[in-house]
Amino acid sequence: MTTMTNAPFGRVHIIGAGLLGASIGLALRDQDVVVTLADASPSAVALASDYGAGVALPPGAPAPDLVVVAVPPDVAMEVTRSALEQFPAATVIDVTSVKAGIYEGLTQTGADIARFVGTHPMAGRERGGAVSARSDLFTARPWVICEAEEDRRQRVDSFVRSLGATPIMMSANEHDRAVALMSHTPQLLSSVMAARLSDASPVALSLAGGGIRDVTRIAASDPALWIQIVQANAEAIGEYLQGVKTDVDRLLEALGDLGATGSRSAIADLLHAGNAGVSQLPGKHGVSTTFASLIVVIDDTPGQLAKLLTQLGDWGVNLEDLRLEHSPGANVGFADLTVKKDVVAEVESKLIESGWRIAGEAK
Amino acid sequence: MTTMTNAPFGRVHIIGAGLLGASIGLALRDQDVVVTLADASPSAVALASDYGAGVALPPGAPAPDLVVVAVPPDVAMEVTRSALEQFPAATVIDVTSVKAGIYEGLTQTGADIARFVGTHPMAGRERGGAVSARSDLFTARPWVICEAEEDRRQRVDSFVRSLGATPIMMSANEHDRAVALMSHTPQLLSSVMAARLSDASPVALSLAGGGIRDVTRIAASDPALWIQIVQANAEAIGEYLQGVKTDVDRLLEALGDLGATGSRSAIADLLHAGNAGVSQLPGKHGVSTTFASLIVVIDDTPGQLAKLLTQLGDWGVNLEDLRLEHSPGANVGFADLTVKKDVVAEVESKLIESGWRIAGEAK
Numbered sequence: 001m002t003t004m005t006n007a008p009f010g011r012v013h014i015i016g017a018g019l020l021g022a023s024i025g026l027a028l029r030d031q032d033v034v035v036t037l038a039d040a041s042p043s044a045v046a047l048a049s050d051y052g053a054g055v056a057l058p059p060g061a062p063a064p065d066l067v068v069v070a071v072p073p074d075v076a077m078e079v080t081r082s083a084l085e086q087f088p089a090a091t092v093i094d095v096t097s098v099k100a101g102i103y104e105g106l107t108q109t110g111a112d113i114a115r116f117v118g119t120h121p122m123a124g125r126e127r128g129g130a131v132s133a134r135s136d137l138f139t140a141r142p143w144v145i146c147e148a149e150e151d152r153r154q155r156v157d158s159f160v161r162s163l164g165a166t167p168i169m170m171s172a173n174e175h176d177r178a179v180a181l182m183s184h185t186p187q188l189l190s191s192v193m194a195a196r197l198s199d200a201s202p203v204a205l206s207l208a209g210g211g212i213r214d215v216t217r218i219a220a221s222d223p224a225l226w227i228q229i230v231q232a233n234a235e236a237i238g239e240y241l242q243g244v245k246t247d248v249d250r251l252l253e254a255l256g257d258l259g260a261t262g263s264r265s266a267i268a269d270l271l272h273a274g275n276a277g278v279s280q281l282p283g284k285h286g287v288s289t290t291f292a293s294l295i296v297v298i299d300d301t302p303g304q305l306a307k308l309l310t311q312l313g314d315w316g317v318n319l320e321d322l323r324l325e326h327s328p329g330a331n332v333g334f335a336d337l338t339v340k341k342d343v344v345a346e347v348e349s350k351l352i353e354s355g356w357r358i359a360g361e362a363k
Numbered sequence: 364m365t366t367m368t369n370a371p372f373g374r375v376h377i378i379g380a381g382l383l384g385a386s387i388g389l390a391l392r393d394q395d396v397v398v399t400l401a402d403a404s405p406s407a408v409a410l411a412s413d414y415g416a417g418v419a420l421p422p423g424a425p426a427p428d429l430v431v432v433a434v435p436p437d438v439a440m441e442v443t444r445s446a447l448e449q450f451p452a453a454t455v456i457d458v459t460s461v462k463a464g465i466y467e468g469l470t471q472t473g474a475d476i477a478r479f480v481g482t483h484p485m486a487g488r489e490r491g492g493a494v495s496a497r498s499d500l501f502t503a504r505p506w507v508i509c510e511a512e513e514d515r516r517q518r519v520d521s522f523v524r525s526l527g528a529t530p531i532m533m534s535a536n537e538h539d540r541a542v543a544l545m546s547h548t549p550q551l552l553s554s555v556m557a558a559r560l561s562d563a564s565p566v567a568l569s570l571a572g573g574g575i576r577d578v579t580r581i582a583a584s585d586p587a588l589w590i591q592i593v594q595a596n597a598e599a600i601g602e603y604l605q606g607v608k609t610d611v612d613r614l615l616e617a618l619g620d621l622g623a624t625g626s627r628s629a630i631a632d633l634l635h636a637g638n639a640g641v642s643q644l645p646g647k648h649g650v651s652t653t654f655a656s657l658i659v660v661i662d663d664t665p666g667q668l669a670k671l672l673t674q675l676g677d678w679g680v681n682l683e684d685l686r687l688e689h690s691p692g693a694n695v696g697f698a699d700l701t702v703k704k705d706v707v708a709e710v711e712s713k714l715i716e717s718g719w720r721i722a723g724e725a726k
Contacts, residue, residue, distance in 0.1 A: 122570055134722050136660055142570055170566055178567035181559060186578040189556050191637025192610045193549055196603055198640045203533055204541035207485055207505055208644050214577040215549040216644070219637035227631050231621055238618040240559055245611050247555045252608060255601040258594055268590045274554025274582035277561045281571050281579070297499055303676035305685065306669060313666030322668070322687035322698075335685075359499050 007031045008158040013038065013057060013064035013087065015079055017048035020095050020121065021070030022133035025053030027163045030135050036061060040071075048130040063087055066159065069094040073228040077105035084111045091152050093117045097179060098232035099146050099172035117148035117156045118172055120179070121165060139164035146172045180236035187218055187226060188237065189244065194219030291320050292344040296335045297357040298324075305335060311354060312337075317347055334359055370396045371521040376420060376427035376450065378402070378442055380411035383458050383484065384433035385496035388416030390526045393498050399424060403434075411493040426450055429522065432457040436591040440468035447474045454515050456480045460542060461595035462509050462535035480511035480519045481535055483542070484528055502527035509535045543599035550581055550589060551600065552607065557582030654683050655707040659698045660720040661687075668698060674717060675700075680710055697722055 012028055014021045017039040025035045025048060035054030039045045045056050067090045069080045076096040083092050084106070092115055094102060099118045106113045121143040143165035145156055153169075160167045170178065194216040197205070230237060247270055254263035298304045305324065312319065321338035339347055348358055375391055377384045380402040388398045388411060398417030402408045408419050430453045432443045439459040446455050447469070455478055457465060462481045469476045484506040506528035508519055516532075523530045533541065557579040560568070593600060610633055617626035661667045668687065675682065684701035702710055711721055 122572055136720060136722050139660065139722070144570070168566065168569060174564075174566070178564070178570055181563055182567060182570045182575050183572065185559065186556055186575045188614060188633070189552055190574070190578050191633050191640075192607055192614075193552050194638075194640035195610060195633060195636035196544060196548065196606055196640060197643045198636060200544055200643060201537075201541070203531065203537070204545060205643055205645055206531060207507070207541055207545045209485055209546065211553075211581045212545050212549045213644060214580050215553055216637070216641045217577050218574045219641040221634075221638075223631055223634035223638060226634050227627065230618070230630050230634075231627065234618040234621055238615060241611060241615055241618065243559055244555055245608070245615060247558060248604060248608050248611060251551060251555075252601060252604055255593070255597040255604065258597055264590065264594065267593050268586055270551070270554050270558060271584075271586035271589050273558035273561060274579070275557075275584075275586060277557035277559060278579045278582040280560045280563060280568055281576060282568055297502065303673075305682065306672035306676040309669035309672050310666075311669075313669040319668065319687060322685065324682060324685035357499060359497050359502065 007033045007162055008155045009064075009066035009091070010034065011062060011064045012036075012054075012066045012068060013090070014054060014068045014070060015039070015083060016068075016070035016072075017041075017044040017053065018070060018129045019132050019137070020123065021068065022048040022051060022053040022130035023123075023135065023137040024068055024070065024095075024163065026051065026133055026135035027138065029053065031162060036064065044130060048133070051130055051133060053130065053133060064090050066090060067092045069096075071096075072225070073098060073232045077102045080116065081106055081109050081111045084113075084115060088112070091115055091117060091155065093119050093156055095119055095121055096232075097183075097229045099144075099175050101232050103146070103172045114149055115152065117152055118146035118175075119156060119160070120144040120146075120175060121160075123165075136164060141165050142168045144168050144170050144175050146170060146175055176233050177236045177239075180233050180240055184230060184233055184237045185240040185244070187221060188230070188241065190216055190219040291338050292341045293321075293336055293338045294344060294348055294351070295359040296337060296351060297359045298335050308335060308356065311351075312347070315347070315350060317343065370394045370525055371518045372427075372429035372454070373397060374425060374427045375399075375417075375429045375431060376401065376453070377417060377431045377433060378446060379431075379433035379435075380404075380407040380416065381433060381492045382495050382500070383486065384431065385411040385414060385416040385493035386486075386498065386500040387431055387433065387458075387526065389414065389496055389498035390501065392417065394525060399427065407493060411496070414493055414496060416493065416496060427453050429453060430455045432459075434459075435588065436461060436595045440465045443479065444469055444472050444474045447476075447478060451475070454478055454480060454518065456482050456519055458482055458484055459595075460546075460592045461539055462507075463539045464595050466509070466535045477512055478515065480515055481509035481538075482519060482523070483507040483509075483538060484523075486528075499527060504528050505531050507531050507533050507538050509533060509538055539596050540599045540602075543596050543603055547593060547596055547600045548603040548607070550584060551593070551604065553579055553582040654701050655704045656684070656699055656701045657707060657711055657714070658722040659700060659714060660722045661698050671698060671714075671719065674714075675710070678710070678713060680706065 011034045013036045014025050015038045017037050028035045029052055036057040037045050037048055037054040038057050049055055064087060067083045067087050069076060069083055071079045073096050076094050080092060080094050097120060102118055106116060121138050123137050123141050143160045145167050157167045250266050254266040257263055317339060319337055323336040374397045376399045377388050378401045380400050391398045392415055399420040400408045400411055400417040401420050412418055427450060430446045430450050432439060432446055434442045436459050439457050443455060443457050460483060465481055469479060484501050486500050486504050506523045508530050520530045613629050617629040620626055680702060682700055686699040
């Protein structure tokens with residue numbers, strides 16, 4: 001069987017047929033790459049194969065050019081080591097959320113690390129195995145590529161781009177510290193906050209607004225996956241969590257004795273540091289000098305939002321972000337539209353002329 | 364001047380012409396209620412008056428039926444006390460975020476507390492003074508009403524409904540504990556998390572996904588307002604923050620010695636407690652048994668989203684929630700649609716038939 005393809009790797013073997021592995025398989029099959037699959041669970045391979053993500057590795061199959069290890073963090077190093085052994089000519093990558101431990105483990109076990117490239121796709125919604133797999137899971141998402149032999153790194157870079165992702169170069173240590181800050185510590189703090197809700201009264205819960213919902217949203221993540229991630233990156237997470245502890249201790253001291261010198265300024269300093277920190281986030285979700293938002297009141301009936309967006313489309317307005325919110329039982333909802341700051345005033349007056357009610361303006 | 368109105372109070376005097384005061388004024392003027400305004404800053408009154416929120420209290424004006432105190436938390440008790448004195452026949456309400464201190468202060472200073480009703484509208488986006496005021500700021504928002512003489516409480520209940528809000532009865536102490544949990548502690552934890560971002564590298568920041576953005580969004584809130592709120596509710600916040608400290612300490616201990624007995628289960632317990640807590644939140648934003656979400660890939664051009672929503676409207680599909688997200692620089696975005704669980708499969712196949720790409724399915 002000959003395959004004509006411009007893909008950077010013509011034959012790819014994927015170990016681990018969960019969401020990530022199966023999604024990579026689907027995306028590669030779209031490019032006519034030959035994809036073979038393996039998994040500790042034969043039924044996982046069968047399922048992913050049914051979905052069109054590749055076929056079970058047949059005995060005597062030609063050796064793959066690339067092996068993708070997409071298994072849980074707990075076993076990723078061992079499976080990668082064994083893949084480097086089993087496929088002595090292939091480039092081997094993994095897609096695990098924590099990287100330094102794998103590089104260390106491979107070095108310690110004398111694996112042929114020259115053929116290894118550690119990677120991490122920042123693809124959200126990591127739930128549900130092959131059944132949730134999508135060929136465009138990686139579209140427009142960052143995909144970290146760590147240290148490697150330059151030639152292989154370049155090919156993995158092309159590979160990642162061919163899946164629609166944006167490659168980002170970082171060392172394994174740099175990556176692990178970055179995700180400890182940007183993903184793992186927020187996960188734990190979200191869980192810590194959500195844990196407080198367990199014994200809340202129904203009437204207290206009825207006051208839930210956007211703030212608590214946003215802070216605790218990721219607390220709904222899968223504990224089985226996260227326990228592995230947190231363990232694998234314990235040191236870096238511990239450093240950031242130590243900073244959290246210092247701030248919480250200082251707050252508790254200040255709250256316990258508001259009259260003491262420095263108590264009020266300690267609270268104010270923390271709130272200002274929060275302002276400064278969130279403004280560091282790129283894009284349109286933090287405090288932005290480029291974008292502004294308008295909150296439009298809409299009736300809670302089908303078609304209303306479509307009408308609003310049709311008008312915006314007719315006016316040539318490009319939405320940067322859109323969020324719909326309404327309280328249970330309310331007859332109206334709010335569409336929170338984010339547009340470029342230089343058009344917000346014009347959009348607002350056009351909306352008002354067209355009979356829409358504007359409930360507010362943010363930032 | 365005679366005013367014909369069914370409003371529960373015919374003459375309302377508002378002290379404090381900021382966002383809340385001016386918004387109440389605008390909403391009341393829509394009902395032809397006579398609204399007078401006062402503020403420590405004469406220019407604030409002039410501005411709110413220009414917006415149509417009422418007029419400056421003229422000398423010799425007939426006494427108001429209701430006085431609304433809408434001043435910053437720091438001065439709310441004193442202004443309320445003085446309003447009870449200045450208007451000896453009026454019902455007086457406040458709209459401050461923390462309630463017990465005001466009841467205590469009024470009792471201690473011998474104010475005529477029988478005419479006082481403490482209230483708190485849970486209206487978000489509390490930014491920007493009268494210039495951001497909207498007559499529908501309170502539409503479909505909870506508005507807490509605390510202990511009061513039954514007759515006055517009933518009228519305030521009607522008043523709150525007339526502004527479009529949903530009244531919720533709670534004692535002042537119950538309210539303060541509830542907002543400490545549902546609003547104040549999340550605010551501080553969001554600030555604590557965001558504070559960690561101050562010295563993050565640009566490459567680390569480029570990994571920012573939905574998780575960190577959600578957890579830190581409210582860290583952009585106004586420190587000047589929040590320092591007052593936190594001080595006024597220090598005790599209740601302190602209790603919840605003590606629970607946070609206990610969890611953080613336990614995590615740090617576990618992360619510092621993963622091999623020790625109980626370390627792994629401590630991390631797992633916290634993640635499970637987070638799952639349980641977030642599932643307590645009412646409505647559609649937590650883990651839901653009623654709603655499901657579909658992620659649809661859309662081109663980042665005007666009109667695409669309108670087309671999607673027009674189709675959904677044509678099919679009679681009511682969106683419970685909608686969120687648009689796209690990475691800066693990407694050619695496609697994702698519309699995260701929340702619909703009733705019993706229609707999600709049908710909606711998904713209709714969308715696919717109509718040529719839409721589904722990028723994923725959540726919960």
